[in-house]
Amino acid sequence: MAKVTIIGQGYVGLTIASFAANHHTVSGFDNRADIVENLNAGKSHIEGVASSLLAQHIQNKSYVAICDPSSLAGAEIVVIAVPTPLDEDRKPDLSYLESACRVIGENLTTPALIINESTSFPGTVRDYIKPTVEKFSKNKIEHLYSVSPERVDPGREDWNQKNTPRLYAGLTTEASDKTRDFYSTFCDQLVEVSSPEVAEAAKLFENTFRQVNIALVNEFAVISNSLGISVNETLQAANTKPYGFMKFTPSAGVGGHCIPVDPSYLSYAANQKGISASFIDLANQVNLDMPKYVVNRVEADNGGSLKGKAVQVIGVAYKPNVADVRETPAQLVIEELKSRGATVSWHDPIVVKWSGESSQPLGGSQIAVLVTRHSIFQAAELLASAPYIFDTTGTLEGAVKL
Ligand SMILES: NC(=O)c1ccc[n+]([C@@H]2O[C@H](COP(=O)([O-])OP(=O)(O)OC[C@H]3O[C@@H](n4cnc5c(N)ncnc54)[C@H](O)[C@@H]3O)[C@@H](O)[C@H]2O)c1
Numbered sequence: 001m002a003k004v005t006i007i008g009q010g011y012v013g014l015t016i017a018s019f020a021a022n023h024h025t026v027s028g029f030d031n032r033a034d035i036v037e038n039l040n041a042g043k044s045h046i047e048g049v050a051s052s053l054l055a056q057h058i059q060n061k062s063y064v065a066i067c068d069p070s071s072l073a074g075a076e077i078v079v080i081a082v083p084t085p086l087d088e089d090r091k092p093d094l095s096y097l098e099s100a101c102r103v104i105g106e107n108l109t110t111p112a113l114i115i116n117e118s119t120s121f122p123g124t125v126r127d128y129i130k131p132t133v134e135k136f137s138k139n140k141i142e143h144l145y146s147v148s149p150e151r152v153d154p155g156r157e158d159w160n161q162k163n164t165p166r167l168y169a170g171l172t173t174e175a176s177d178k179t180r181d182f183y184s185t186f187c188d189q190l191v192e193v194s195s196p197e198v199a200e201a202a203k204l205f206e207n208t209f210r211q212v213n214i215a216l217v218n219e220f221a222v223i224s225n226s227l228g229i230s231v232n233e234t235l236q237a238a239n240t241k242p243y244g245f246m247k248f249t250p251s252a253g254v255g256g257h258c259i260p261v262d263p264s265y266l267s268y269a270a271n272q273k274g275i276s277a278s279f280i281d282l283a284n285q286v287n288l289d290m291p292k293y294v295v296n297r298v299e300a301d302n303g304g305s306l307k308g309k310a311v312q313v314i315g316v317a318y319k320p321n322v323a324d325v326r327e328t329p330a331q332l333v334i335e336e337l338k339s340r341g342a343t344v345s346w347h348d349p350i351v352v353k354w355s356g357e358s359s360q361p362l363g364g365s366q367i368a369v370l371v372t373r374h375s376i377f378q379a380a381e382l383l384a385s386a387p388y389i390f391d392t393t394g395t396l397e398g399a400v401k402l
Contacts, residue, residue, distance in 0.1 A: 013081035023185040039065035072107040105136025122197035146170035149203030207262040215283035221250035253329030255318025291332035307341035312365035315372030
């Protein structure tokens, strides 16, 4: 049993905390006091982490949420799980990582194992995290460093922290061994790679693989429609091939903190070496063009103009059954509809509040656009919600399909 501090209590940090607290004493550090207060009251804000489990850990004294950085003193293992977004120029924004390194450097009093789970480009642990922690460490404490990229898919039940194989590598053998010992208390399969850079690159490539394939299938949806062929039937047909094909489904675009963001970390790393990442950049553009394509189709089906028409966007989370709206393509669909003069409302009983607006009751518009289909949505209710419904998910029989 180790004294573990997890920096960042969001999707990744709280999920790991909930597993690790079965075996270790876990402090969940977050710089948002409201999050810390709710967590200590046993209220989880993350799908997949039940409030009852959190309350149980708190009662057992195996978990506490903390906001005071000085509470890091004495931690034996520190896991970094803070955001790694893009800045305005779509370049890596390491400001959250920097502030996590500062908290570690200034507050750890004894040598610890520092593991990075935040997604970033190859070299982040070696060339950024270690020197930044050392810069802020007054007593020049020698810590161990490793990386173990997170693969959690929030809301997913079949693959979780326990049964999803986990990559890891340390800057030293001792760091690798201690990282394996920590995760093997709650993960079934640990996969050691030869360097942190390989683990960091593997994580980026996993999400780039998805981004590029989603873009390819989105482009194929546009092509299929122009040829008068059903994209969904065609994909089902192709998917009968038992090898060499993997089915991706078309959509209004990609969202979340990973697929629209991580490939740009890889592209940045390539650009730093003078190499262009054309596939990544093109895939980005194809996915970003999808909302416009969706609205073009809706407009063409509705007399060639959306001016003054009431449109409801159904499902604004970036994927089914979660409340996460980060980078959601619904935002771009709404903006595009508005730019063409439509009066737009949205309905999402899981998201409830978003951008200062509230989810509206389902129905009451002339046109509906289904962007994300949560499993609580009933087909009959969706179909009855508007005289015309455009389905970007390919799942609603009876609606106009992408
Ligand atoms: N969400 C996912 O599905 C997923 C999957 C794999 C990897 N990742 C990666 O994991 C990392 C974290 O993502 P997330 O989805 O958990 O983010 P998140 O926004 O859900 O949570 C991050 C938390 O960190 C806190 N925070 C930010 N800076 C802090 C600091 N300096 N000190 C303490 N707390 C701080 C925030 O208040 C927030 O609660 C990112 O690098 C992301 O790319 C995310």
